[in-house]
Amino acid sequence: MSIEVGSKLQGKVTGITNFGAFVELPGGSTGLVHISEVADNYVKDINEFLKVGDEVQVKVLNVESDGKIGLSIRKAKEAPPSPEQRRPQKRGPRKDDHGRPQRSMSFEDKMNRFLKDSEERLASLKRNTESKRGGRSTKRG
Structure with missing residues (x-):
């Protein structure tokens, strides 16, 4: 199975280190989820979030020429922004130092x-x- 950057896959945690977790992907290949890609907030101890044997959904961030695969759990969870979030905020006219509209x-x-x-x-x-x-x-x- 070809692993492409940007694809979301289901995998199984096979090992945990102090810098991340190794996840076995379909087809037998293994990738690394860096500790910074486990959750949206700061992760001090990865063992609080993952255990060996956990099934996780991951997003492929990069595939290097030497076969290393970079994965992310937190980006796999991200929902696309709603139309209201994508729309830029309307700003009023800029004000000068005295609170008057600035030309x-x-x-x-x-x-x-x-x-x-x-x-x-x-x-x-x-x-x-x-x-x-x-x-x-x-x-x-």
Whole structure:
């Protein structure tokens, strides 16, 4: 039996390691379900989810040239998204800093606004640091 990437198959767990589980597939071939592909949430101990002899449905992730087969249990369970989930969310108009709807700005407008804001911030920073150091007009002596 030819094993193709993306196909869902029924298999039997034949061995468990600390990094995953080996699953025997129809036709006698064996693939590996990595521990990260066992469940949707974090799996610390794979023995909490699988036991040798369990029948599991797996999805073929990859078949390498040397015969290694990568499998996933969690992707075999995934249902296709419903039409409501696939539809992009409608967003309202973007708001500016004051909560007003923002009009689309040209690149030049955006650049001018950035430069103005940047100069204001630099001036404020300079004022604050000079007052703490004594500024330029202060005589030392």
